[in-house]
Amino acid sequence: MITYKISMSCNDSDMFNYADKVISISAIDTKDDTCRLSLRTDSDALVASIRDIGLINPPILRQRQDLKYQIVCGFRRIKACQSLGWHEIRARVLLGDLPELDLLKLAILDNRSHRPLNVIEQARGIEKLSAHIPSRNRLEVLASVLGFPPNQKVFGKLSKLCRLPESIQAGVLDETITFEAAVDLHELSPEDALSFFDLFKGLKLSQNKQREVITLVQEIAIREDLQPGHVLQSKEIRTIMDQPELNQNEKGLKVRAYLKQRRFPMLAKAEEWFSKERKALKLNEHVHLTPPPYFEGGPYTIRMTFKSMKDFDERCKTLDAMAKNPALRRLLEPFK
Template sequence: MGNVEYKQLDIKSIDLTDTTFVITYGFTLTQLKKSIEKIGILNPPLVKKKSREQYSIVCGYKRLLVCQDMGIEKLRCAIMGQGIEEKDTFLTGLFDNLSHRVLNPVEKSITISKLQKYYSGEVIVKKFLPLLGLNPHYSVLDRIKPLSGLDAKVKDAVVDGRIDEGAAAKLLNFSEKDRELLFQLLSVLRFSKNKQNEIIDNSYDIAKRDGCSISDFLNAKGLKEILTDSDLNIPQKGNRVRYFLRKLRYPKIIKAEKDFMEVRRKLNLGDTIKLTSPPSFEGDRYCIEFQFENMDDLEENLKKIASIKHNKEFKRIIEG
């Protein structure tokens, strides 16, 4: 790293708005402040001179924020030699962070964005993604990289684990207004990772197919009635919202499902016989399962199953 000089610096001379070498995001200072109040700063922040009277932060961003908040005016700092290249300065800060903690998804995205200034995509994928605890694949790079460009509240939700990082990255495919609507929907209904992606994917496909904005159907009366229904709990609202969007996205499949369920009800097969359709009606293989306790049960179930072939409505569904 070259020579490092230790010196008392006026905190005002350290530019806390200059985050050229900073990757830290999504933190609280409460515990750190208590520690500094009790034992002081054991590890001086590392800075680098950027002009005659100003310094940039390399390591110790949170420590400096706490000192500023506490009204500390002067602080002993480690000052990097000015001959060190910008790339190596950034790597110093990065490896310092990686040596004592795991970065959150947004910090990994910030890191990748800053590494792009110095390295090719291939080098980032092969060398740096594994260092960040990520698989060395371009698909991973494409999933993580966009996160740093999201609104602060979405990034905070990713850090807190309320929004899946992959789902959050997809929000950048929408306008600011539509992004806000989708984020609010995901936040209120607290969907799982897979369901978050389902909601976003279906919304995107509907908007693209119909040439409309997300607000055109997320503000629809039917959806608002679901969200404001006080008789429904959050999981129930979530299931109905998913069905609402699936119905818009796949109207033919939803109609086929409803028709099949109605015909199955009319067949009156009882509780011991289970008749299921192909998943999403993509295929032509139906399934019948049944349980029996004795030979009489077996005979009765077989009679019910045999009667299905004479049902005109069921025949219409099967044969199209």
């Protein structure tokens, strides 16, 4: 028998006793993900390493009452051995009746000993711990000891992330959807959240623009008494997404423009009117006229650039011509 010792905090430690055994892989319940933190268990590099060098770090298992073995640490290692056609594997089998909370602690610390946990692994770890620790304060203290972010705001966001479908969690890792945008989806139904995710897969949007799309769609859904997924399945959005001549950036611009027009129909008309009349002013690239935000009665802004007195005189002539142009009066009157 070997004693496996792992420190849980600065003040105490837990002792885990285990026996080295050779276990039939068929006796391992690979579908029991009680202690699994990672979404993906496949790794070509790990397969190659085990094939060439062997299994250096045996997985840790626990035998259940039904005599099947539960994986505590080493999901990827066992998956790699399976892909190599192994039928047996050397493992460390924990002895004694250990509570699930201790198994989770061991799984988290074992993962952290190999590499930093990614954001999804952190979220899954917090979610699994919270099932055993109802007190938020105790959970945050233990999570901090185990290496999770001590910031309460980040901690709360990680908890929300784990409630999303696994495909969206995977999308955070491959940057199809940003962390903040994914958190915004946590209160939606899985179907609606996946509708947003499917849209983002076909677009190239920054974090702020993804969040803008989520907000616009939710506001449209509330105003029109629809589900967000129904808004995203509109004919207009499908038409944009089905245009092969548009790249992802261009599709993103058109989708956002459509949503803004649908959400703020009067604002869209005002923007269209302003754009038309501004063109009639025949301003050049050195003079820019900007309306007040949302055309809500604030001041208009004129910005001009110049390098010399000659340039300055030219800009003044442009402004003088602008003041005499009837288009300026037409442009201002609708928004008095």
